[in-house]
Amino acid sequence: AQSVTQPDIHITVSEGASLELRCNYSYGATPYLFWYVQSPGQGLQLLLKYFSGDTLVQGIKGFEAEFKRSQSSFNLRKPSVHWSDAAEYFCAVGANNQGGKLIFGQGTELSVKP
Amino acid sequence: AAGVIQSPRHLIKEKRETATLKCYPIPRHDTVYWYQQGPGQDPQFLISFYEKMQSDKGSIPDRFSAQQFSDYHSELNMSSLELGDSALYFCASSPIAGVSYEQYFGPGTRLTVT
Numbered sequence: 024a025q026s027v028t029q030p031d032i033h034i035t036v037s038e039g040a041s042l043e044l045r046c047n048y049s050y051g052a053t054p055y056l057f058w059y060v061q062s063p064g065q066g067l068q069l070l071l072k073y074f075s076g077d078t079l080v081q082g083i084k085g086f087e088a089e090f091k092r093s094q095s096s097f098n099l100r101k102p103s104v105h106w107s108d109a110a111e112y113f114c115a116v117g118a119n120n121q122g123g124k125l126i127f128g129q130g131t132e133l134s135v136k137p
Numbered sequence: 138a139a140g141v142i143q144s145p146r147h148l149i150k151e152k153r154e155t156a157t158l159k160c161y162p163i164p165r166h167d168t169v170y171w172y173q174q175g176p177g178q179d180p181q182f183l184i185s186f187y188e189k190m191q192s193d194k195g196s197i198p199d200r201f202s203a204q205q206f207s208d209y210h211s212e213l214n215m216s217s218l219e220l221g222d223s224a225l226y227f228c229a230s231s232p233i234a235g236v237s238y239e240q241y242f243g244p245g246t247r248l249t250v251t
Contacts, residue, residue, distance in 0.1 A: 127179040
């Protein structure tokens with residue numbers, strides 16, 4: 024069965040520092056991969072997605088992610104974190120053979136220190 | 138740009154009551170997904186519809202039912218509410234059915250069962 028693992032429940036970084044959030048997936052075929060961000064009490068906003076092609080994808084708000092098939096990973100990165108980036112980040116895999124539903128990881132809560 | 142609309146945004150019900158949540162997808166999106174997010178949890182897929190037909194079903198209790206109407210809006214009906222049903226319920230829409238194309242999420246309906 025498809026699954027997504029985000030090993031870090033909570034990460035704290037200083038403003039201006041670089042960020043990497045980890046995501047590992049389990050999926051038999053070529054996955055469709057997504058990163059969503061959720062501010063407290065808010066909906067989910069799509070940051071970026073990977074379907075095929077270039078394994079380094081660019082998203083909104085200066086985020087990027089790299090698909091590494093050999094490591095079954097899709098880590099999210101940002102070179103310089105802003106205080107407004109504090110939120111919950113979810114990695115998700117699309118189940119193409121099951122109607123397109125998304126399977127989410129447990130989420131990583133990001134805190135930003137001034 | 139138009140987004141997914143969910144109503145109501147907040148709902149308070151007592152145990153054993155019923156609740157109806159509504160979702161209006163982005164125009165020209167014909168696929169709707171429902172997710173449930175418990176406190177501190179990741180979103181869990183409940184059910185999806187494509188062209189008014191159920192396309193996939195997840196861990197949705199038998200007490201819940203849903204449908205998609207001719208104008209593509211969807212309603213999630215929840216009966217015999219339990220305390221454990223308290224959660225944030227998201228609706229998402231997608232322009233391509235059965236494929237994990239990006240899903241656009243609404244702001245959610247926060248259901249509190251007392």
